[in-house]
Amino acid sequence: MQTYTWNGDYPLYRVLDENGVVCGQLPSLSDDKIIEMYRWMIITRYFDQRAVNLQRQGRTGTYAPFSGQEAAQIGSFALIEKDDWLFTSYRDLAGLMYYGFPMHQSLFFSMGHPFGGHVPEDMNVLPYQIIIGAQTLHAVGTAWASKLKGENRVSVTYFGDGATSQGDFHEALNFASVYKAPTIFFCQNNQWAISVPLHRQMATPTIAQKALAYGMEGIRVDGNDLFAVYNAMKRAVDRGRAGEGPTLIEAVTYRLGSHTTADDPTRYRDADELMEWKDKRDPIIRLRKFLENKGIWNESLQKDAEQQAKVLVDEAIAAAESFPKPNPADVFDYVYSTATPDLVEQKTKFLQHGGRER
Amino acid sequence: MAVISYIEAVTQALREEMLSDQKVFILGEDVGVRGGVFRATAGLYEEFGADRVIDAPLAESAIAGVAIGAAAYGMRPVAEMQFADFIMTAVNQIVNEAAKMRYRSNGDWNCPVVIRAPYGGGVHGALYHSQSIEAMFCHVPGLKVVAPSTPYDVKGMLKSAIHDNDPVLFLEHKRCYRLIKGEVPESDYTVPIGKADIKRDGSDLTVFSYGLMFHYVMQAAEKLALEGVQTQVVDLRTLYPLDRETIIAAAKSTGKVLIVHEDNKEGGLGSEVSAVIAEECLFDLDAPIQRLCGPDVPAMPYSPPMEKFFMLNPDKIYQAMKELAEF
Numbered sequence: 107m108q109t110y111t112w113n114g115d116y117p118l119y120r121v122l123d124e125n126g127v128v129c130g131q132l133p134s135l136s137d138d139k140i141i142e143m144y145r146w147m148i149i150t151r152y153f154d155q156r157a158v159n160l161q162r163q164g165r166t167g168t169y170a171p172f173s174g175q176e177a178a179q180i181g182s183f184a185l186i187e188k189d190d191w192l193f194t195s196y197r198d199l200a201g202l203m204y205y206g207f208p209m210h211q212s213l214f215f216s217m218g219h220p221f222g223g224h225v226p227e228d229m230n231v232l233p234y235q236i237i238i239g240a241q242t243l244h245a246v247g248t249a250w251a252s253k254l255k256g257e258n259r260v261s262v263t264y265f266g267d268g269a270t271s272q273g274d275f276h277e278a279l280n281f282a283s284v285y286k287a288p289t290i291f292f293c294q295n296n297q298w299a300i301s302v303p304l305h306r307q308m309a310t311p312t313i314a315q316k317a318l319a320y321g322m323e324g325i326r327v328d329g330n331d332l333f334a335v336y337n338a339m340k341r342a343v344d345r346g347r348a349g350e351g352p353t354l355i356e357a358v359t360y361r362l363g364s365h366t367t368a369d370d371p372t373r374y375r376d377a378d379e380l381m382e383w384k385d386k387r388d389p390i391i392r393l394r395k396f397l398e399n400k401g402i403w404n405e406s407l408q409k410d411a412e413q414q415a416k417v418l419v420d421e422a423i424a425a426a427e428s429f430p431k432p433n434p435a436d437v438f439d440y441v442y443s444t445a446t447p448d449l450v451e452q453k454t455k456f457l458q459h460g461g462r463e464r
Numbered sequence: 465m466a467v468i469s470y471i472e473a474v475t476q477a478l479r480e481e482m483l484s485d486q487k488v489f490i491l492g493e494d495v496g497v498r499g500g501v502f503r504a505t506a507g508l509y510e511e512f513g514a515d516r517v518i519d520a521p522l523a524e525s526a527i528a529g530v531a532i533g534a535a536a537y538g539m540r541p542v543a544e545m546q547f548a549d550f551i552m553t554a555v556n557q558i559v560n561e562a563a564k565m566r567y568r569s570n571g572d573w574n575c576p577v578v579i580r581a582p583y584g585g586g587v588h589g590a591l592y593h594s595q596s597i598e599a600m601f602c603h604v605p606g607l608k609v610v611a612p613s614t615p616y617d618v619k620g621m622l623k624s625a626i627h628d629n630d631p632v633l634f635l636e637h638k639r640c641y642r643l644i645k646g647e648v649p650e651s652d653y654t655v656p657i658g659k660a661d662i663k664r665d666g667s668d669l670t671v672f673s674y675g676l677m678f679h680y681v682m683q684a685a686e687k688l689a690l691e692g693v694q695t696q697v698v699d700l701r702t703l704y705p706l707d708r709e710t711i712i713a714a715a716k717s718t719g720k721v722l723i724v725h726e727d728n729k730e731g732g733l734g735s736e737v738s739a740v741i742a743e744e745c746l747f748d749l750d751a752p753i754q755r756l757c758g759p760d761v762p763a764m765p766y767s768p769p770m771e772k773f774f775m776l777n778p779d780k781i782y783q784a785m786k787e788l789a790e791f
Contacts, residue, residue: 224569232536237561247536248534248537441566442630443628443629447708
C-alpha cells in the first residue's frame, strides 16, 4: 500500500528580512509609492490605537483591532482596482481605509451608526462580514459573474485563520477552482481565533497547503513584509485577470491586540510570544528600517507622518461624532425594495406609540 | 389556453425568463446535463449552454452563496436546492446573508436571488426527501417565501420571483409536479407575490391552505357541496409575508376557519394565520379556529402505512371541514 502525507514544508516567501534587509526581489514601486504605503501604515496604526481608546472612554462600542496586520492589508489592497470586488471581515479596516473607505465611516461600525454600512458609490465593497467565512462564497459569485460577462475584474476575499475551519471556505475554494473563477482568497493567519491558537484550529502546519487539495495555486507569504505581500498579491491578481483562476494566499502575521475590545488576550496568550512579534517582527518597524537604510526616511519625516496621522484621525473622529444621529424609525426601512403593507402599518404604529406596536 | 403540468410551468417560466434576460442563470445540483432530478430544468442546458445552466459542486451553501455574490454583481440567479430537505446546509447563506443584505447595507446592496426547492411528501420519499421546511423560513424578514399550488400560479409567481429585487424562496410541492395540471395562457403574465387567492367562493366556512393540501381541500369542498355546505377556499400562495388583508376579510365573511397544511402543527403557518385572525377579528367568529396539520413528529416515515397515516388526504380534510360546518 502506498500512502502519502504532506510534510507541511511550505516555503515562506519573503522580500525583507526581520531587520528590513532585502532578501528577495523588490517590487517595481517608486519611492513615493512606498512612502505613501508606509505613511498609511502609520495612519492606520494610530487609528487603531485611537479606536480602542474611544471604546475605553465609552464613546464607541465594541471594536476589533488590527494592529500588527497593516502590511498584510495595505500591501495587498494596493493591487485592487476600483472595478474589482471586495469581501472583507471585520478586521480589515486598515486595508479598506487605504483603499479609500472613508475613515469617519470606519468608526461608524463601532459607534453603531447605520451609515457605516453605506458604501461609497465608486467601490464594489460589500458590508464587512461578521459570520466567519460566509463572504468567501460571495466572492466566488462575483468572480464567476465577471468571468461570464467576459470582464477581467477579480474578486478578493479577506478572512482569518479561524475561517479556514468553516465549510463555506472549503466550498468556496472548490467552486472557484472547478469554475476557474478569478477569486483571490487572502487569509491573514494572525495565529489566534479569539483564544484558539492555530494548532488547535487545524492539524496542518500551514494554510497555504490547503490550496493543493483544490488544485489551485497557494502562496505562503510573510504577512509583515509589505513587499512580499505586494508581490504575492500581484501574482494572484495578474493570474486572475489573465483567466488563470483562483489563488489562496496565506499571509503569516500576528494580532498584536485583543480579538475585540470585549476580549482580554492575557488570559490565554503567552506574554513572551506577544513580545517576540511586537519587538522583532512589527511590520512598521521593519519597513522603516528599510526606508532609513535606503536614505529616504528619517526622524523628522517620521514625526511629520505621525502628526499627519493625528490630524487625519482627529478629523475623522470629529466628523463621526458630529454626524447626524440616525432616526430610530429608520429601522423599518431597507427590509424590502418596497415596504410591505404590514411593515408600513407597523412603522406607523411604532411611531404613534413610541416604539411599540400597540 | 394550453393545459400543462405543474413542473412544465416551472420549466416554461425559467426558459422564458432566460430568453428575455441575459442576466438570468441557473445553478444547482444536476440541473445541467441531467435537467434536474425531477427534470424541472429539462432542455435548458441544451438551449442556453453550460455557462447559464451550471452543474454546481454538491454543496448547498456554495450554491446559495455563489448566487448571492452573482446577484450583487447584477445577475439574476435562480438556484435550485435538489430537495428542500437539503436546504439546511445553506440556511446561513439564505437567512444571514441573502435576507439581510439590503438591511445591513442601508439599501446599498440587494439580493435578487430565487432559491427553488421541491418540498413535501406523499411520494414515498422518506425522512430526507419529504420534508416541509416552510415554517422555518417564514420568520425571516428580508426573505419572501412562496408556495404556489397551480401551474398558472407557479409560472406567474416564478416570473415575479425572478423579477423581484429581494430574495425569494420558491417552494414547489414535488407531489404536484406531475399530478397537477392546469390552464396557462400563451401570453406573458405574472402573478404578484404577497397576494393570497380565493379560489373557491362559499359562505359556510373558510379553509386556508397551500401546495398539495390546497388541492385536497378543493376536493373535500366539492364533496361537502353535495351536502349543501359551501366552502370558501383560500390559497395562501405567499407564505411570508402573509396577505393579512385577504386572510382577515375571508375569515370575517364566513366566521368559521380551518387551516390545513402538511407541515407539522406547532409553530407552523397555521399558527400565524390563526393568530392574525384572533388578533383582528375574533368577535366575527362563530367557532374556534381549527387547524388540521401534520403531526409534531420529525417528518414523513418511509414505511408506506406510516406515511399514509402521517399524510392528510381529501377524506381526512372532508371530516374536519364537516365537523366545523356543523359546529
